[in-house]
Amino acid sequence: MRTIVILVPAREGGIGRLFFDNLNARNSASDCFRYTIFQTHGSLLSSLLLFPIRLLAFTLKCAFSNVALCHINIASRGSTFRKLCFSFVCRLTGTKYLLHLHGGGYREFFNHLSPAKKQLSEACFNMPAALLLWALFGKHS
Secondary structure, three states: OEEEEEEEOOOOOHHHHHHHHHHHHHHHHOOOEEEEEEEOOOOHHHHHHHHHHHHHHHHHHHHHOOEEEEEEEEOOOHHHHHHHHHHHHHHHHOOOEEEEEOOOOHHHHHHOOOHHHHHHHHHHHHOOOEEEEOOOOOOOO
């Protein structure tokens, strides 16, 4: 059975809660895919301490499991740079990934990055299998 890996921030957040709450039902109903959640963020301290361990576990999962797709939830600030590491692992292991950009203010965040950080951030968005954007169109679009 192939696996779809979903990267989410802490379970307490909206997107994390959505995935945690709905995937148990999907796992029991699916004959084709198994869903696995990797939590990529917690408190600042746990993020700093656990990030290398989480990245290594994710790398091993992608390299040695039958991963069909990785769904990467990405937002501004630290999320972009943490998820950038995960997207590079996907590229290195040949794992297709979908970037799900959510969270307000990403344009403003991106516009205030240094040129080097902009280039890194753009690299993350250049090669996904798909890009999912939720947007409200209006004066700030």
